[in-house]
Amino acid sequence: PRSNTPQPRSNIGDIPPYVAGKPPTVRPGMTSYKLSSNENPYPPLPGVVEAAQAAVGQMNRYPDMGATALYAALGERFGVPVGDLSVATGSVGLIYQLVQAFCDPGDEVVFAWRSFEAYPIAITAAGAASVRVPVLADGRHDLDAMVDAITDRTKVVLVCTPNNPTGPSVTQTELDAFLARVPSHVLVVVDEAYVEFVRMDDAVDGIATYRAHENVVLTRTFSKAYGLAGFRVGYAVAPAPIAAALRAVSLPFGVSTVAQAAAIASLESEAALLERVDALVAERSRVVAGLRAAGWDVPDAQGNFVWFELGDRTADFAAAADELGIVVRPFAGEGARVSIGETEANDRLLQLAGAFARS
Numbered sequence: 001p002r003s004n005t006p007q008p009r010s011n012i013g014d015i016p017p018y019v020a021g022k023p024p025t026v027r028p029g030m031t032s033y034k035l036s037s038n039e040n041p042y043p044p045l046p047g048v049v050e051a052a053q054a055a056v057g058q059m060n061r062y063p064d065m066g067a068t069a070l071y072a073a074l075g076e077r078f079g080v081p082v083g084d085l086s087v088a089t090g091s092v093g094l095i096y097q098l099v100q101a102f103c104d105p106g107d108e109v110v111f112a113w114r115s116f117e118a119y120p121i122a123i124t125a126a127g128a129a130s131v132r133v134p135v136l137a138d139g140r141h142d143l144d145a146m147v148d149a150i151t152d153r154t155k156v157v158l159v160c161t162p163n164n165p166t167g168p169s170v171t172q173t174e175l176d177a178f179l180a181r182v183p184s185h186v187l188v189v190v191d192e193a194y195v196e197f198v199r200m201d202d203a204v205d206g207i208a209t210y211r212a213h214e215n216v217v218l219t220r221t222f223s224k225a226y227g228l229a230g231f232r233v234g235y236a237v238a239p240a241p242i243a244a245a246l247r248a249v250s251l252p253f254g255v256s257t258v259a260q261a262a263a264i265a266s267l268e269s270e271a272a273l274l275e276r277v278d279a280l281v282a283e284r285s286r287v288v289a290g291l292r293a294a295g296w297d298v299p300d301a302q303g304n305f306v307w308f309e310l311g312d313r314t315a316d317f318a319a320a321a322d323e324l325g326i327v328v329r330p331f332a333g334e335g336a337r338v339s340i341g342e343t344e345a346n347d348r349l350l351q352l353a354g355a356f357a358r359s
């Protein structure tokens with residue numbers, strides 16, 4: 001690089017790219033389905049659309065920077081003080097803020113790998129260091145190894161549950177044992193982006209857990225269960241000093257007026273939205289059972305997606321999916337993550353998995 005031009009910080013070149021899920025391939029005479037970004041396949045509820053449309057007329061004005069009505073609605077919904085909340089531009093915005101607020105350059109952030117690909121991006125962008133702890137063979141977090149990876153430089157540990165892209169969740173018993181071993185000055189982020197899809201014994205009660213620990217923050221999102229991925233709204237639940245630090249570093253006006261309105265309307269329509277989540281969970285059960293019947297050893301799936309460990313067959317699997325009109329999310333040389341989508345899309349996945357297992 002020419003030294004007489006402006007140079008970004010030396011580690012900016014180390015930031016891994018974020019690979020967004022591909023859109024469906026357009027093929028004449030064939031509907032294609034996007035199963036590559038863990039989105040909600042249902043169209044928005046009319047009431048949510050109306051609320052967003054009503055807010056469109058205020059686009060010449062800045063949003064309510066304090067997002068007062070959204071904070072109040074979240075506080076009421078989860079029975080937490082508004083001072084324990086922080087809203088952001090998606091929960092990925094919260095991950096950025098957490099690392100920025102808690103890490104000095106060179107500080108370490110421990111997380112499972114493979115997990116959400118934005119973690120190392122946010123960590124490197126903040127000048128902090130990523131410490132990746134391999135997931136177990138069944139895709140679960142190796143929580144003991146994660147505790148063992150904590151050093152004097154560790155400021156944050158990220159627990160992604162359910163884990164994107166492998167699928168399993170930690171149990172409350174496992175999380176409690178883990179928290180008992182993590183030093184109290186280390187912040188534990190429980191990324192619950194898919195929490196509404198969890199159906200298991202001994203499931204984590206995030207709110208009870210944050211109440212019991214001064215170093216626990218939950219991150220959640222309207223993108224998945226509530227179907228607002230395009231509007232970018234996430235929220236953190238944390239002890240007041242942590243929530244205040246997140247709000248302090250937040251992007252001013254980061255959550256738009258339409259996004260705030262749609263999120264509030266979604267909370268008001270929560271029963272209808274959670275019925276859809278139930279339907280997606282039923283589809284997930286059908287898909288996982290079908291895959292296992294076809295001989296696939298897929299990990300427990302607690303989110304709205306299924307993980308296929310494929311190694312060097314990953315690209316072939318993704319190409320075969322594309323031929324059938326479903327777009328999956330390949331991770332080169334590792335595997336593919338496939339979202340639970342429309343019934344027809346899920347049928348095609350089962351068709352693909354049946355054919356591919358035999359090929």
Ligand code: PMP
Binds near residue numbers: 092
């Ligand atoms: N956490 C996890 C584990 C995710 O998979 C995602 C989305 N892929 C996010 C956070 C971020 O979602 P959003 O920014 O849309 O809230």
